[in-house]
Amino acid sequence: MHVVVNAAMSADGKLSSRRREQIAISGDADFDRVDRLRADSDAVVVGVGTVLADDPHLTVKDENLRDERRTNGKPANPARVVVDSSARTPSSAEVLDDAATTYVCVSDAAPVEQRAALAEHADLITAGEERVDLLRAFAALQEQGIERVMVEGGGELIFSLFEAGLVDDLSVFVGPKVIGGRDAPTLADGDGFVENFPELELGEVERLDGGVLLTWRVAD
Numbered sequence: 001m002h003v004v005v006n007a008a009m010s011a012d013g014k015l016s017s018r019r020r021e022q023i024a025i026s027g028d029a030d031f032d033r034v035d036r037l038r039a040d041s042d043a044v045v046v047g048v049g050t051v052l053a054d055d056p057h058l059t060v061k062d063e064n065l066r067d068e069r070r071t072n073g074k075p076a077n078p079a080r081v082v083v084d085s086s087a088r089t090p091s092s093a094e095v096l097d098d099a100a101t102t103y104v105c106v107s108d109a110a111p112v113e114q115r116a117a118l119a120e121h122a123d124l125i126t127a128g129e130e131r132v133d134l135l136r137a138f139a140a141l142q143e144q145g146i147e148r149v150m151v152e153g154g155g156e157l158i159f160s161l162f163e164a165g166l167v168d169d170l171s172v173f174v175g176p177k178v179i180g181g182r183d184a185p186t187l188a189d190g191d192g193f194v195e196n197f198p199e200l201e202l203g204e205v206e207r208l209d210g211g212v213l214l215t216w217r218v219a220d
């Protein structure tokens with residue numbers, strides 16, 4: 001399995017504002033790049049915090065890219081995956097529509113009724129006691145034939161994926177905005193590292209949309 005984390009952050013490292021509302025940090029060129037990355041993936045992964053904040057659809061927007069996938073014998077859209085320990089994803093969430101297969105990864109602690117409601121719209125993967133065990137959940141996804149994984153956020157999930165050693169590549173668009181705020185989400189939130197910091201090797205540096213796209217590889 002190959003896991004790439006992709007996100008857009010402000011010049012001061014924020015994914016959104018303290019209100020946790022979706023903010024367009026990327027411009028058109030970066031959104032096109034993200035669409036291509038989605039089209040090249042078997043699954044697009046987000047945390048439930050992102051579903052509750054943004055209600056994303058996580059589909060491929062460009063019809064030509066969807067056609068290209070079909071021509072290659074793939075479904076029009078990659079699978080969607082929500083990491084959601086307590087099964088809080090609302091039944092009305094955009095990711096639960098029929099545009100793509102959706103997996104919701106829950107823990108043993110998720111209430112039975114909420115799991116049952118979600119199971120009507122999504123394939124459930126149960127891994128972990130209180131919190132989703134990401135190693136087990138990603139292994140279960142791989143058993144479903146998912147090899148190329150794109151993670152779109154948010155900061156809590158991205159930190160946990162680094163902590164679990166699951167990230168291979170990181171691409172970050174740094175946009176020409178300052179958002180600020182000590183409580184605004186950053187690229188990697190969670191508890192943070194105090195030692196054994198994941199080390200990155202710089203790949204590409206590209207000017208884009210008045211900002212810069214940075215591509216990193218996680219060192220072994």
Ligand SMILES: NC(=O)C1=CN([C@@H]2O[C@H](COP(=O)(O)OP(=O)(O)OC[C@H]3O[C@@H](n4cnc5c(N)ncnc54)[C@H](O)[C@@H]3O)[C@@H](O)[C@H]2O)C=CC1
Pocket residue numbers: 006007008009014015016017019020021022023025046047048049050051053054083084085086131132133134152153154155156157158160161185189
């Ligand atoms: N600018 C960008 O590229 C993006 C920005 N965002 C922003 O990020 C914010 C949402 O991010 P967060 O609040 O950090 O939520 P998140 O999307 O990272 O989800 C975190 C939640 O996932 C669940 N979870 C289950 N197992 C977990 C595990 N092992 N590790 C971590 N989480 C686990 C927990 O309920 C946790 O609260 C929103 O403001 C959204 O707009 C989100 C995606 C991309």
Ligand SMILES: Nc1nc(O)c(N)c(N[C@@H]2O[C@H](COP(=O)(O)O)[C@@H](O)[C@H]2O)n1
Pocket residue numbers: 006007008022023024025026030031034046050054055056057058059152153
């Ligand atoms: N790449 C990127 N740039 C930004 O400026 C963003 N705000 C985000 N947010 C992510 O995109 C998702 C929206 O997906 P849909 O358009 O609904 O398919 C959102 O949930 C974030 O994951 N990304």
